[in-house]
Every structure is written in structure tokens, then in C-alpha cells.
Amino acid sequence: MILGISGGIAAYKSVEILRRLQRTGADVVPVVTEAGRKFVAPMALESLTGRRVSSSLWNDTDPIPHTSLGQRADLILVAPATADLIARYRAGLASDLLAATLLASRAPVLLCPAMHTEMWEHPATQENIDVLQGRGVHVLEPAEGSLAGGDMGIGRMREPAEIVEKAQQILLSDSPLTDLADAARRMEGVRVLVTAGGTRESIDPVRFIGNRSSGKMGHAIAAEAARRGAAVVLVTASDARTPAGIEVIRVQTAAEMEKEVLSRFADSDVVFMAAAVADFRPRVEAGSKIKKSDGPPLLELEPTPDILARLGEEKASQFVVGFAAETDDLVENAKAKLERKKIDLIVANDVSAADSGFEVDTNRAVLLWRAGEVEDLPLALKSEIAAAIVERVAGALED
Ligand SMILES: Cc1cc2nc3c(=O)[nH]c(=O)nc-3n(C[C@H](O)[C@H](O)[C@H](O)COP(=O)(O)O)c2cc1C
Structure with missing residues (x-):
């Protein structure tokens, strides 16, 4: 060294x-x-x-x-x-x-x-x-x-x-994952759409409901696809550094993300939905800051749009990759999500471990393909996991 x-x-x-x-x-x-x-x-x-x-x-x-x-x-x-x-x-x-x-x-x-x-x-x-x-x-x-x-x-x-x-x-x-990156399949001419980060759903002008997603995994995927020559659009709710050479669209809420993703879906060949989109949002956003002296507010929540399911419904020839962050029954839950959302590949990761998932630079993942194939990606840097995922998807596009 x-x-x-x-x-x-x-x-x-x-x-x-x-x-x-x-x-x-x-x-x-x-x-x-x-x-x-x-x-x-x-x-x-x-x-x-x-x-x-x-x-x-x-x-x-x-x-x-x-x-x-x-x-x-x-x-x-x-x-x-x-x-x-x-x-x-x-x-x-x-x-x-x-x-x-x-x-x-x-x-x-x-x-x-x-x-x-x-x-x-x-x-x-x-x-x-x-x-x-x-x-x-x-x-x-x-x-x-x-x-x-x-x-x-x-x-x-x-x-x-x-x-x-x-x-x-x-x-x-x-070791094993970098070998893949070295053998990088190129992606010139492929239009890639990536979502990243955790959405923020407003309670009032200063408070929001959020989640622990840092956006690092989605940004790493966008960087990897761009490195291989793809035309990449990144719709991100994260403050993480954005890779060079890609179009970046910043959003805050699930609704904004849905709008940006849907308007670009028809012009995409591959979509990586790595964002942690909120499942619920406050039914009403207070117009001004809720005063502490008024006591804790009762928040009524409503479901946010299910972007991934919508893509699964609307998909024509696009290859759609979903991400599942789970704390238990990782593979079973991810398999169910793959079926429910009618997508091509699910990247499942266990966010309960200290060295994988949210906020950290490392991750380990299980890939579940529509055809039933299951593959473990061992603990590695998110950039290396991204390289392995993009390599496999690029391979699937060639087949
Ligand atoms: C006292 C002193 C402290 C310096 N500290 C830094 C520093 O922390 N970071 C930095 O980028 N440059 C710093 N510089 C400027 C670099 O030393 C200078 O740009 C030098 O040409 C760098 O050469 P190198 O990149 O070949 O090591 C410092 C210069 C001096 C005189």
C-alpha cells in the first residue's frame, strides 16, 4: 500500500x-x-x-x-x-x-x-x-x-x-465485486432514471416526517451508470454529493418525486428506484409553524402515491429495479414486493445491521430476479455494490 x-x-x-x-x-x-x-x-x-x-x-x-x-x-x-x-x-x-x-x-x-x-x-x-x-x-x-x-x-x-x-x-x-467493475459492460445509448434519498413530508413550514435514507446508494448507482456511458437522470431527495455528468432533479416529497419520475418514465430504458419514499404523509400541512404552547398536535396521516407500483403497472419495455429495506424476513418480504409491484428485480438490504443500509458507506444486498434467481452480494462499499448491480442489469439488457 x-x-x-x-x-x-x-x-x-x-x-x-x-x-x-x-x-x-x-x-x-x-x-x-x-x-x-x-x-x-x-x-x-x-x-x-x-x-x-x-x-x-x-x-x-x-x-x-x-x-x-x-x-x-x-x-x-x-x-x-x-x-x-x-x-x-x-x-x-x-x-x-x-x-x-x-x-x-x-x-x-x-x-x-x-x-x-x-x-x-x-x-x-x-x-x-x-x-x-x-x-x-x-x-x-x-x-x-x-x-x-x-x-x-x-x-x-x-x-x-x-x-x-x-x-x-x-x-x-x-475483491469479487471489483472484478466485475473491471469487466464493466458499457451502457452507451441506455437511458437510465435513478431515484435516491428519503422524501420529506411537511407537517408545517419547519417540520417534516422523514426517514434515515442518506441517498448514498442511489447516488452511487447513478455515478456507476454514468461511468459506463449511460445518459442518467437522477431524481433525488438527498443532499449527498451528486456525481458529475448526470442531470440532477431535486425534490422533497413523494408527490414531487412521483411527478418527476412519471414524466420521464416513457423516455427511460432502465429505472432504479433506490429512494426511500415515505409511505404516509400528513393529510393537512399547517400553513404556519405549529406552536409548542398549543400542545402536541394530533397528526392525521394519509398514504403517499406508490410510485413503484405505478411504474409496474405502466411499464412497457422498461427494466424496473426496486429496492427493499427490511429489518426482518428480508427475502420473503422482498419476494412479496417483487410480485406485488410487477417489477423485474428487487435489491433487498437488511437495514437493521450496523454496517449496511442507512447512512453508512457500506452495504450488503440480496438480488431477487423476476425469473426466481436469488444472489447474495457480500459486505462492500456502496460504490462496489452499485457496480455489481449495474453490471448485472446491463447484462440483463443485453440478453
Ligand atoms: C503553513 C502552510 C499550511 C498549509 N496547509 C495546507 C492545507 O492544509 N491544505 C492545502 O491544500 N494546502 C495547504 N498549504 C498549501 C500547500 O502546501 C501548497 O499548495 C503546496 O504547493 C502543496 O504541494 P503538494 O500538493 O505537492 O504537497 C499550506 C501551506 C502552508 C505554507
Whole structure:
């Protein structure tokens, strides 16, 4: 594994990251930029790894370090990743050893950005991150907290424990499912509609009924389909980052989602209904904020439109994929839903486990096909699960 360290204050944490990685049994090769050397002493990294710390393309004993390092790596973790390094990587520059290593590698990459809020929020950095994520690069987005110079805000690098856990998840999930992603079936000319996120049903102007869906799974599916060349429309109720290169329509309620989905259904070849659409909504939305002093209101609920069932009814040649989040009797409940909604495939996931389902970055799923086939997808990153699902659906379209 390569630990890339670029020139930000957070580089002081990279020694701890290195130690933690070593404790997991990883063989870590540090590659530090010239700016990075100003923040972390190469001697510390050399003592811990027993290797020379490389920075330059020119003064290494290995005649071709810029390609050999990246080719041998099972993962390239960059922590911290500066705004400049991220820009170089996005642009495909190979002007220093770390940037060249990133460019000359097919290994999975995990970037852990760290920078001041203004640099992180700058459209240039945000666009660079979007593009890199669209290429399959993993990004552990910075957290909010105190930054160098006493400022507060978003931009603080994630803690070493979290970074190492994420790196392990990537290595773990980089086995059977990534093989599929490598063998990616292309989807040029396929029109894909994806829904994502949990809808919000208003009680009054400030309160709503919602659910725990983060939208990450749906966004990962949209990114994966776009990566394979599909024309993707994402109807999302989530604030999660939207992948580059796709049309994004933001909605709040089940009714808004229904309207957007139905108006695009006829022009779609595949629909992934990954959104967690509310089943009930308040019958009446109060026009002004309900006062606490009036006591708890009695909410009368009514069912929301069943978008998936509607698609099942109206479907012509479209391939419709539903998602079932269950806490018990996963397969039985999902099978019943597949029949009831008359769709082609159900992706069922157990949302009662801590490492799958809502809010987390990992998931495990069971695929139930109309013809009766059932397949387990083991615990993996949502992006990897998305790759496996999209790969199989692309295969079904070819058949
Ligand atoms: C004291 C100091 C702290 C810095 N901290 C950061 C930082 O946290 N994040 C960042 O993106 N750049 C930071 N920079 C700017 C980078 O060091 C600079 O852009 C450099 O060219 C990055 O080189 P590299 O990407 O090759 O490591 C800092 C600069 C200085 C002088």
C-alpha cells in the first residue's frame, strides 16, 4: 500500500495513520511531496518503515519509480490530500513522484482532503472532487472542526482511525465485486432514471416526517451508470454529493418525486428506484409553524402515491429495479414486493445491521430476479455494490 502525504498541516497525523496501517499487517510505502516534507519528518517515516522516503522523480535508485510504485500497489491512500494535489490528479499531471504514481496506477485510490474551508468549498476544488469521484476515486470528505490558524469550519482531515477503517473497507471490498467493475459492460445509448434519498413530508413550514435514507446508494448507482456511458437522470431527495455528468432533479416529497419520475418514465430504458419514499404523509400541512404552547398536535396521516407500483403497472419495455429495506424476513418480504409491484428485480438490504443500509458507506444486498434467481452480494462499499448491480442489469439488457 502507498501512503501519499502532501503538504498540509494535517500531515502531522500521517505518522499515526502509518502506525495504524502497519498494525493491520499492511506493508506501507510512504511517498511524500516536497511540500509534505516540510510538515512531517521523513526520518520518522523511514524509521517506522525501514524504507527510504521518496519524493522526487529524479534522485531515486529505482530507475523508474514513477511507474513501478503505482503498478505494485494494492491501494494508494493520500492523507492529507492538498487542494493542489487534488487538482494535479484531476488534470492528469505527473510532475512529482506522488502525482506520477497516482497516474501510473490502476489500484483503488482513497483521498483524504484537508484544507481551509474556502479552499475546500471553492468551485474549482469541488469540481475536481466531483470529476475524480466520477472516475471511481474514493474520497473521505473532510469534517467540520478547528483548522490551522484558529479558524473553525469544514476542511479538517478525518481522524486516523476512520481513515484506516475506510482503507480497509476498500481493500476488503476490492475483491469479487471489483472484478466485475473491471469487466464493466458499457451502457452507451441506455437511458437510465435513478431515484435516491428519503422524501420529506411537511407537517408545517419547519417540520417534516422523514426517514434515515442518506441517498448514498442511489447516488452511487447513478455515478456507476454514468461511468459506463449511460445518459442518467437522477431524481433525488438527498443532499449527498451528486456525481458529475448526470442531470440532477431535486425534490422533497413523494408527490414531487412521483411527478418527476412519471414524466420521464416513457423516455427511460432502465429505472432504479433506490429512494426511500415515505409511505404516509400528513393529510393537512399547517400553513404556519405549529406552536409548542398549543400542545402536541394530533397528526392525521394519509398514504403517499406508490410510485413503484405505478411504474409496474405502466411499464412497457422498461427494466424496473426496486429496492427493499427490511429489518426482518428480508427475502420473503422482498419476494412479496417483487410480485406485488410487477417489477423485474428487487435489491433487498437488511437495514437493521450496523454496517449496511442507512447512512453508512457500506452495504450488503440480496438480488431477487423476476425469473426466481436469488444472489447474495457480500459486505462492500456502496460504490462496489452499485457496480455489481449495474453490471448485472446491463447484462440483463443485453440478453
Ligand atoms: C503553513 C502552510 C499550511 C498549509 N496547509 C495546507 C492545507 O492544509 N491544505 C492545502 O491544500 N494546502 C495547504 N498549504 C498549501 C500547500 O502546501 C501548497 O499548495 C503546496 O504547493 C502543496 O504541494 P503538494 O500538493 O505537492 O504537497 C499550506 C501551506 C502552508 C505554507
